[in-house]
Amino acid sequence: MDQLEIFKALSNKTRLQILQWLKEPEKHFxxxxxxxxxxxxxxxxxxxxxxxxxxSTVSEYLSILQKSGLLESTRLGQWTYYRRNEEAFAALSNIxxxxx
Amino acid sequence: MDQLEIFKALSNKTRLQILQWLKEPEKHFxxxxxxxxxxxxxxxxxxxxxxxxxxSTVSEYLSILQKSGLLESTRLGQWTYYRRNEEAFAALSNIxxxxx
DNA sequence: TTGGTATATCGGGAAAAGTCGATATATCTT
DNA sequence: AAGATATATCGACTTTTCCCGATATACCAA
Numbered sequence: 001m002d003q004l005e006i007f008k009a010l011s012n013k014t015r016l017q018i019l020q021w022l023k024e025p026e027k028h029f030x031x032x033x034x035x036x037x038x039x040x041x042x043x044x045x046x047x048x049x050x051x052x053x054x055x056s057t058v059s060e061y062l063s064i065l066q067k068s069g070l071l072e073s074t075r076l077g078q079w080t081y082y083r084r085n086e087e088a089f090a091a092l093s094n095i096x097x098x099x100x
Numbered sequence: 101m102d103q104l105e106i107f108k109a110l111s112n113k114t115r116l117q118i119l120q121w122l123k124e125p126e127k128h129f130x131x132x133x134x135x136x137x138x139x140x141x142x143x144x145x146x147x148x149x150x151x152x153x154x155x156s157t158v159s160e161y162l163s164i165l166q167k168s169g170l171l172e173s174t175r176l177g178q179w180t181y182y183r184r185n186e187e188a189f190a191a192l193s194n195i196x197x198x199x200x
Numbered sequence: 201t202t203g204g205t206a207t208a209t210c211g212g213g214a215a216a217a218g219t220c221g222a223t224a225t226a227t228c229t230t
Numbered sequence: 231a232a233g234a235t236a237t238a239t240c241g242a243c244t245t246t247t248c249c250c251g252a253t254a255t256a257c258c259a260a
Contacts, residue, residue: 003110003116004111004113004116007107007110007111007116008111008217010103010107010111010200011104011108011110011111011217012104012217012218013104014218016103016104016107016200019200020199020200043236043237044236044237044238045235045236045237053218053220054219054220054221055237055238056219056220056221056222056237056238056239056240057218057219057220059236059237059238059239060218060219060238060239063238075226075227075237077226077228077236078227078228078235078236078237079236079237080236080237080238089197089200090197092196093193093194093196093197094193096189096192096193096196097189097190097193100110100116100119100120100189108247111247112247112248114248143206143207144206144207144208145205145206145207153249153250154249155206155207155208156207156208156209156210156250156251156252157248157249157250159206159207159208159209160208160209160248160249162207163208163209175207175256175257177206177256177257177258178205178206178207178256178257178258179206179207179257180206180207180208
């Protein structure tokens with residue numbers, strides 16, 4: 001758990017927004033055909049549309065969030081789904097309370 | 101409480117380090133003549149020495165941390181003392197647990 | 201009021217992050 | 231195998247951050 005890397009990942013408006021959207025997918029995204037929200041999360045395309053940035057930018061943002069540990073990804077067919085890693089958030093909360 | 105501003109403030113190795121030092125001042129800094137650790141914190145010069153960066157850089161870093169709310173400052177004579185704002189850390193921990 | 205010390209601010213060069221379009225890769229369909 | 235779709239990666243340009251030296255400001259002491 002690299003604190004610095006996590007804080008860098010969180011230092012961007014759009015990435016913070018994405019994390020919030022993924023907290024309540026059914027509230028922020030239309031139903032998906034090929035996979036369920038709960039199991040694998042949301043695919044890149046849906047997130048990209050909502051973010052209003054280019055595909056390459058959003059793909060990279062998701063990668064940054066994943067490398068930090070805050071998101072997890074699952075590849076299903078031609079789609080990559082991202083979902084929150086709630087354990088990482090809990091751990092971060094504790095780190096701030098006790099270590100930082 | 102501007103989350104983005106806080107995370108940006110935390111996105112630097114030296115600034116994270118400073119926060120840790122200020123958590124246990126007596127452990128990381130020599131005794132001060134003009135003020136007590138508990139009441140006002142540590143003066144810029146002490147922090148600068150320990151950080152090994154220039155005075156201007158450290159002064160700016162402390163200002164960034166203060167603007168984010170994580171530090172508070174007190175001016176006493178020609179010295180400015182910085183100390184942690186523990187409430188801000190607690191609030192941040194809660195935000196991560198519940199909002200982000 | 202002059203000089204000394206502590207801190208803040210300013211201007212700039214280097215490095216990193218933001219963001220894009222183009223292209224590569226992976227997978228599906230036919 | 232060929233074309234279509236989804237995602238990842240690359241190269242380039244712009245903006246932000248890092249960090250410095252120089253200078254300004256504030257306060258103190260004589």
